[in-house]
Amino acid sequence: MSLLEVTHVEKSYENEDVLRDVSFAMDRGDVEVIVGPSGAGKSTLLRCVNRLTEIDDGAITLDGDPIHSLDVNDLRRRVGMVFQDFNLFAHRTARGNITLGLEEVLELDHATAVDRADAYLDRVGLADQADSYPAELSGGQKQRVGIARALAMEPELMLFDEPTSALDPELVGEVLEVMTDLADEGMTMLSVTHEMGFARSAADTLTVLDDGQIVERGPPENLFEDPDHDRTAAFLGQLTDLGQ
Amino acid sequence: MFGTVLQTGDWGFILANWEWLALGTVVTVLLTASSLAVGLLAGFPAGAIEAYGSGRLRGAVSTAGVLLRATPIVVLMVLVYYGLPIPRLGSIPVLDVRLSAFFAATLALGLRSAAYQSQVFRGAIGSIDDGQMEAARSVGLTRFQAIRHVILPQAIRRSVPGFQNEFTIVLKDTSVAIAIGLAELLTRAEDLYLQPGRDTAMMEAIIVISVIYFVLTFTTNRTLEYLEDAYAIPEGTET
Numbered sequence: 001m002s003l004l005e006v007t008h009v010e011k012s013y014e015n016e017d018v019l020r021d022v023s024f025a026m027d028r029g030d031v032e033v034i035v036g037p038s039g040a041g042k043s044t045l046l047r048c049v050n051r052l053t054e055i056d057d058g059a060i061t062l063d064g065d066p067i068h069s070l071d072v073n074d075l076r077r078r079v080g081m082v083f084q085d086f087n088l089f090a091h092r093t094a095r096g097n098i099t100l101g102l103e104e105v106l107e108l109d110h111a112t113a114v115d116r117a118d119a120y121l122d123r124v125g126l127a128d129q130a131d132s133y134p135a136e137l138s139g140g141q142k143q144r145v146g147i148a149r150a151l152a153m154e155p156e157l158m159l160f161d162e163p164t165s166a167l168d169p170e171l172v173g174e175v176l177e178v179m180t181d182l183a184d185e186g187m188t189m190l191s192v193t194h195e196m197g198f199a200r201s202a203a204d205t206l207t208v209l210d211d212g213q214i215v216e217r218g219p220p221e222n223l224f225e226d227p228d229h230d231r232t233a234a235f236l237g238q239l240t241d242l243g244q
Numbered sequence: 245m246f247g248t249v250l251q252t253g254d255w256g257f258i259l260a261n262w263e264w265l266a267l268g269t270v271v272t273v274l275l276t277a278s279s280l281a282v283g284l285l286a287g288f289p290a291g292a293i294e295a296y297g298s299g300r301l302r303g304a305v306s307t308a309g310v311l312l313r314a315t316p317i318v319v320l321m322v323l324v325y326y327g328l329p330i331p332r333l334g335s336i337p338v339l340d341v342r343l344s345a346f347f348a349a350t351l352a353l354g355l356r357s358a359a360y361q362s363q364v365f366r367g368a369i370g371s372i373d374d375g376q377m378e379a380a381r382s383v384g385l386t387r388f389q390a391i392r393h394v395i396l397p398q399a400i401r402r403s404v405p406g407f408q409n410e411f412t413i414v415l416k417d418t419s420v421a422i423a424i425g426l427a428e429l430l431t432r433a434e435d436l437y438l439q440p441g442r443d444t445a446m447m448e449a450i451i452v453i454s455v456i457y458f459v460l461t462f463t464t465n466r467t468l469e470y471l472e473d474a475y476a477i478p479e480g481t482e483t
Contacts, residue, residue: 050382052378052381052382073381073384073385073386074384076381076382076383076384077383077384080382081379081382083375083378083379083382085375087373087375087376087378087379088379089376089379089380089394090376090398090477091394091397091398091401091477100380100383100385100393100394101383101384101385104385104389104393105383105384105385105389133477133478133479135477135478135479136478136479146379149379149383150382150383153383153384
């Protein structure tokens with residue numbers, strides 16, 4: 001059974017179709033990268049998976065459970081999300097950002113939550129920044145805390161919404177490194193990103209979304225070397241040029 | 245003219261009656277505290293309802309706020325004192341304060357303050373980035389948990405400067421209670437210079453209580469500024 005199954009999903013905002021008949025499935029451990037021009041519906045698609053946005057039609061299941069039959073907070077506990085703008089809780093330390101969900105949602109006691117938070121900070125290379133507040137961290141460090149915060153909930157699926165787009169170029173590497181490690185460890189990841197290097201090296205599947213529809217989907221090397229569609233070739237060509 | 249008003253004998257008269265004014269100061273401080281407490285207790289929920297609520301409750305809160313902010317405080321206090329069935333509760337002995345007047349003044353100043361504090365708080369809530377709520381919900385927090393643990397702690401910090409203004413306004417407006425004869429600082433100053441043959445001490449009495457009001461607002465504002473700094477969210481020098 002697929003871990004995530006998206007079937008004929010439709011979504012529109014004020015009569016403007018954002019997602020049109022989107023269907024795909026991911027198995028446990030799959031790493032999928034979604035690319036597409038701005039306004040293609042990439043972020044909306046991610047947000048539909050953890051119900052920050054509700055779909056109009058179709059179905060999404062997580063490990064066989066239709067997400068609309070699950071308690072929304074239970075769903076979100078099972079699906080981690082990393083944001084473009086980090087969205088760290090500004091009034092809490094790096095550690096405090098992580099312990100909040102552990103204590104309030106997973107109801108761990110404080111000591112256990114702190115231990116787990118520190119373990120995940122260590123995992124993203126920030127053991128020494130546990131007591132720092134977001135405003136004291138660099139963009140790359142903030143995003144690594146954002147990843148640790150999501151990971152610490154021990155989700156079944158991680159969503160990444162352009163995790164490196166708000167970063168200065170020299171800070172992108174440290175975040176991609178964490179993501180690559182995560183992919184290697186077998187985390188199921190659905191990521192919207194323009195980082196073609198990451199797509200080529202870490203993704204099992206690359207999906208090109210344009211105008212709310214999946215244009216092409218397959219192993220990255222196929223799409224890069226021998227795309228079926230002109231739009232795929234044009235779009236990936238643009239990104240690759242930019243990246244070099 | 246001032247030469248004849250500011251006489252040394254009048255200063256001596258005020259000084260001799262310092263206890264009388266000190267008791268008035270105590271009443272002013274108590275009235276400020278009770279009014280601000282009512283303002284906080286009613287204002288913060290009202291602000292939260294205006295920010296997050298919907299339907300009739302929000303409509304009612306918002307209308308009450310508009311009415312309270314549109315009414316002069318003297319009018320409001322007189323309305324509450326003479327218009328509401330406040331029982332005669334006796335008086336506080338040493339301070340010579342009628343409880344019914346104190347209660348009415350607290351209610352008028354407190355509700356008016358709530359109407360302003362709710363706006364301070366609502367604005368602070370609105371200034372918190374939407375991403376904070378989204379991130380909190382994405383971890384699995386309920387809306388209520390997210391408001392409580394993520395939005396409010398940040399919004400309350402951002403409310404402090406507005407609250408500081410409000411504190412100063414309430415403290416000074418306690419003097420309006422003279423309209424219902426409450427023995428606060430201004431009323432007591434008036435008691436002094438209205439005594440037979442003491443009308444020349446008016447300017448001295450008013451100057452003395454002005455200084456007292458200034459010291460009260462100044463020290464409290466400094467204290468609040470200190471607390472604001474102490475509880476500020478640390479910021480790095482670079483990001």
